[in-house]
Amino acid sequence: xxxxxxxxxxxxxxxxxxxxxxxxxxxxxxxxxxxxxxxxxxxxxxxxxxxxxxxxxxxxxxxxxxxxxxxxxxxxxxxxxxxxxxxxxxxxxxxxxxxxxxxxxxxxxxxxxxxxxxxxxxxxxxxxxxxxxxxxxxxxxxxxxxxxxxxxxxxxxxxxxxxxxxxxxxxxxxxxxxxxxxxxxxxxxxxxxxxxxxxxxxxxxxxxxxxxxxxxxxxxxxxxxxxxxxxxxxxxxxxxxxxxxxxxxxxxxxxxxxxxxxxxxxxxxxxxxxxxxxxxxxxxxxxxxxxxxxxxxxxxxxxxxxxxxxxxxxxxxxxxxx
Amino acid sequence: xxxxxxxxxxxxxxxxxxxxxxxxxxxxxxxxxxxxxxxxxxxxxxxxxxxxxxxxxxxxxxxxxxxxxxxxxxxxxxxxxxxxxxxxxxxxxxxxxxxxxxxxxxxxxxxxxxxxxxxxxxxxxxxxxxxxxxxxxxxxxxxxxxxxxxxxxxxxxxxxxxxxxxxxxxxxxxxxxxxxxxxxxxxxxxxxxxxxxxxxxxxxxxxxxxxxxxxxxxxxxxxxxxxxxxxxxxxxxxxxxxxxxxxxxxxxxxxxxxxxxxxxxxxxxxxxxxxxxxxxxxxxxxxxxxxxxxxxxxxxxxxxxxxxxxxxxxxxxxxxxxxxxxxxxxxxxxxxxxxxxxxxxxxxxxxxxxxxxxxxxxxxxxxxxxxxxxxxxxxxxxxxxxxxxxxxxxxxxxxxxxxxxxxxxxxxxxxxxxxxxxxxxxxxxxxxxxxxxxxxxxxxxxxxxxxxxxxxxxxxxxxxxxxxxxxxxxxxxxxxxxxxxxxxxxxxxxxxxxxxxxxxxxxxxxxxxxxxxxxxxxxxxxxxxxxxxxxxxxxxxx
Numbered sequence: 001x002x003x004x005x006x007x008x009x010x011x012x013x014x015x016x017x018x019x020x021x022x023x024x025x026x027x028x029x030x031x032x033x034x035x036x037x038x039x040x041x042x043x044x045x046x047x048x049x050x051x052x053x054x055x056x057x058x059x060x061x062x063x064x065x066x067x068x069x070x071x072x073x074x075x076x077x078x079x080x081x082x083x084x085x086x087x088x089x090x091x092x093x094x095x096x097x098x099x100x101x102x103x104x105x106x107x108x109x110x111x112x113x114x115x116x117x118x119x120x121x122x123x124x125x126x127x128x129x130x131x132x133x134x135x136x137x138x139x140x141x142x143x144x145x146x147x148x149x150x151x152x153x154x155x156x157x158x159x160x161x162x163x164x165x166x167x168x169x170x171x172x173x174x175x176x177x178x179x180x181x182x183x184x185x186x187x188x189x190x191x192x193x194x195x196x197x198x199x200x201x202x203x204x205x206x207x208x209x210x211x212x213x214x215x216x217x218x219x220x221x222x223x224x225x226x227x228x229x230x231x232x233x234x235x236x237x238x239x240x241x242x243x244x245x246x247x248x249x250x251x252x253x254x255x256x257x258x259x260x261x262x263x264x265x266x267x268x269x270x271x272x273x274x275x276x277x278x279x280x281x282x283x284x285x286x287x288x289x290x291x292x293x294x295x296x297x298x299x300x301x302x303x304x305x306x307x308x309x310x311x312x313x314x315x316x317x318x319x320x321x322x
Numbered sequence: 323x324x325x326x327x328x329x330x331x332x333x334x335x336x337x338x339x340x341x342x343x344x345x346x347x348x349x350x351x352x353x354x355x356x357x358x359x360x361x362x363x364x365x366x367x368x369x370x371x372x373x374x375x376x377x378x379x380x381x382x383x384x385x386x387x388x389x390x391x392x393x394x395x396x397x398x399x400x401x402x403x404x405x406x407x408x409x410x411x412x413x414x415x416x417x418x419x420x421x422x423x424x425x426x427x428x429x430x431x432x433x434x435x436x437x438x439x440x441x442x443x444x445x446x447x448x449x450x451x452x453x454x455x456x457x458x459x460x461x462x463x464x465x466x467x468x469x470x471x472x473x474x475x476x477x478x479x480x481x482x483x484x485x486x487x488x489x490x491x492x493x494x495x496x497x498x499x500x501x502x503x504x505x506x507x508x509x510x511x512x513x514x515x516x517x518x519x520x521x522x523x524x525x526x527x528x529x530x531x532x533x534x535x536x537x538x539x540x541x542x543x544x545x546x547x548x549x550x551x552x553x554x555x556x557x558x559x560x561x562x563x564x565x566x567x568x569x570x571x572x573x574x575x576x577x578x579x580x581x582x583x584x585x586x587x588x589x590x591x592x593x594x595x596x597x598x599x600x601x602x603x604x605x606x607x608x609x610x611x612x613x614x615x616x617x618x619x620x621x622x623x624x625x626x627x628x629x630x631x632x633x634x635x636x637x638x639x640x641x642x643x644x645x646x647x648x649x650x651x652x653x654x655x656x657x658x659x660x661x662x663x664x665x666x667x668x669x670x671x672x673x674x675x676x677x678x679x680x681x682x683x684x685x686x687x688x689x690x691x692x693x694x695x696x697x698x699x700x701x702x703x704x705x706x707x708x709x710x711x712x713x714x715x716x717x718x719x720x721x722x723x724x725x726x727x728x729x730x731x732x733x734x735x736x737x738x739x740x741x742x743x744x745x746x747x748x749x750x751x752x753x754x755x756x757x758x759x760x761x762x763x764x765x766x767x768x769x770x771x772x773x774x775x776x777x778x779x780x781x782x783x784x785x786x787x788x789x790x791x792x793x794x795x796x797x798x799x800x801x802x803x804x805x806x807x808x809x810x811x812x813x814x815x816x817x818x819x820x821x822x823x824x825x826x827x828x829x830x831x832x833x834x835x836x837x838x839x840x841x842x843x844x845x846x847x848x849x850x851x852x853x854x855x856x857x858x859x860x861x862x863x864x
Binding site for chain 1: 467468469494495496497500516518541543544651652663664666669670672673676703704705
């Protein structure tokens with residue numbers, strides 16, 4: 001069943017794109033998810049049916065564009081949320097009621113993406129990508145931030161992806177305006193990946209879950225389609241070249257990719273699914289306005305016939321597909 | 323004939339004996355320094371007031387030895403000295419391995435030659451064997467990456483865990499081409515810090531241009547940059563320039579010039595009297611000399627996306643357009659340094675530029691030029707690192723700095739050319755190839771060469787084990803029975819998986835040591851007659 005529910009916004013005239021979505025690790029039970037929009041950050045406690053604005057405590061005089069949102073893997077106990085905004089990073093330790101503005105850098109950066117270490121409880125690592133200043137890294141749960149841009153030759157970072165096996169391989173990928181970079185030391189130094197430069201910008205990234213074999217890297221581009229590398233980035237193969245035509249906004253890999261090589265790809269006009277590692281694709285039909293552009297995808301309970309999907313759209317609505 | 327030109331000629335067997343004595347003497351001095359349980363060599367200083375110098379690297383030890391009293395032996399010793407010095411200069415490591423191999427090949431080779439073997443044929447086959455070994459080592463080379471592995475490798479070179487740990491981290495971050503400054507720190511422990519972005523030695527034209535007068539520093543955000551080497555003396559040319567910048571909504575402007583008149587400085591200070599609205603500072607064009615200045619401007623153009631105005635090209639301030647300005651998120655200057663962070667140049671251009679500077683680096687041997695190019699690549703790639711030493715005395719500082727430099731050179735070589743399993747294991751692994759060649763050959767000189775090399779390749783391991791106080795014969799038997807990749811770890815006295823234990827040698831150093839030692843010993847075997855001057859000082863002068 002597919003249902004469409006517009007965000008129940010306090011201010012009706014704020015119709016703006018959903019730029020990022022995040023869900024609680026315990027979504028199955030608490031149904032908590034977040035939507036970052038040009039007008040601010042919103043939270044839902046009922047799996048995306050209803051939403052409420054989270055920046056009231058900041059007493060802002062205007063909308064605060066929120067470009068990224070990430071939750072601590074220890075969400076159930078620490079209720080920690082990081083929001084990337086135009087000017088820096090906000091942190092909440094009570095699920096979004098109160099916020100602290102983190103002093104990231106001068107001049108204030110425009111944060112485009114935030115990722116949290118899967119081993120956050122032990123290492124406290126949070127990494128933020130920015131549109132002009134490269135990457136900032138915090139190793140103390142977001143209290144202090146330092147730029148780490150050794151080898152990052154393009155400081156316009158559009159997307160970051162953290163390895164599911166980060167605790168062991170400390171690997172991250174950064175998609176930028178002109179290419180793809182990899183870090184193997186937890187985001188402190190970067191080396192360019194041999195991704196064809198003519199296919200950039202890289203706007204979405206996904207890594208297959210940790211397994212005995214080398215991680216498969218999936219790269220979504222603005223205009224050139226979807227690519228994957230099975231050798232750590234040395235060689236690339238285009239996937240779905242006849243199906244995936246638009247900007248690849250989001251890629252989701254099955255948590256059991258080695259056994260069940262399932263992929264979901266969101267382009268601006270279609271949600272595509274592959275069950276054979278990207279060899280063949282089919283479009284998942286959605287009950288939506290065909291004119292509506294889709295911008296973000298969230299699979300809080302993984303990929304599966306009954307798993308819920310949340311799709312952020314350019315008009316500010318979030319489609320809830322179940 | 324003048325007395326100074328008279329010569330003493332030494333024929334066989336004295337020539338062989340003399341050369342052999344010198345080679346054995348020099349090798350024996352360096353052999354105790356091989357391996358992680360290396361011992362040191364004490365060298366008396368020129369001044370009796372200072373304590374003896376304690377050294378553990380073959381290159382430096384041999385450099386301290388100018389001459390031996392026995393003139394025949396001295397000629398042999400200098401052959402080894404020259405090889406070790408060259409190795410230390412080129413790859414920073416492998417000197418003790420080279421000395422050990424040199425000695426083993428020469429001594430065995432001499433037996434064969436004295437027994438009637440042809441030294442010229444033997445030399446040719448030994449050199450061929452050396453190439454076979456280097457080819458085998460190429461096949462065995464592994465790539466090294468990651469802080470932990472680099473630190474392990476560094477420790478196997480410097481035997482200082484604290485220094486190795488920091489250098490492992492530094493090279494994991496700055497990479498093979500990364501620039502590492504070594505400075506004397508003020509603390510009691512080694513430290514490191516990283517400098518983001520590109521910076522040069524340069525300064526503001528006036529201390530009144532610092533916007534932080536306490537720190538004597540100017541920090542400028544979202545600044546435009548006019549890159550030039552112009553001599554600005556006509557203040558009237560500055561007026562339209564600043565008008566144009568303001569019209570283009572530039573609030574912060576940095577002006578690079580090689581000269582700026584007093585009146586121009588005063589004018590710029592006056593223009594910045596309301597810095598919240600508009601601020602302009604002027605910095606001396608970085609770089610010493612025309613070449614360095616041109617390089618700095620070239621890098622700035624790529625980093626910030628501007629255009630350089632060059633005096634030599636007839637440019638002047640009247641030619642400037644808004645498109646000529648470069649831009650950066652942050653520009654800073656203090657009393658002696660000027661830096662740019664997050665320049666807004668084209669990243670694709672930056673990649674191309676780095677590739678071209680790297681290409682220059684690969685084809686340059688001049689140490690000064692290499693250092694300068696490496697600094698440029700490192701800073702263009704995002705920054706550089708500084709290692710702060712913690713010596714208690716000036717003498718200790720010299721020793722620490724030399725050790726750090728040697729380890730850095732070796733780490734760089736390891737990142738560039740890979741590593742080999744250490745503790746002499748990779749050399750042992752080359753024996754099978756030589757054994758195959760031995761079986762296939764019917765030429766007595768060639769067979770002799772392979773036999774000599776097979777035995778010589780055991781010598782570094784035997785020395786490492788012996789230096790650590792173990793019985794080489796017993797350990798060799800254990801290793802011969804061990805699986806591939808396993809070797810003897812003298813630190814724990816057991817056969818271990820060498821890769822897991824992080825026991826590596828720098829591949830470039832091992833290959834250079836092997837080839838240099840075998841070729842050097844083979845050449846030494848062809849020496850038949852020695853000629854000395856009766857007055858060595860005269861010879862040295864001529």
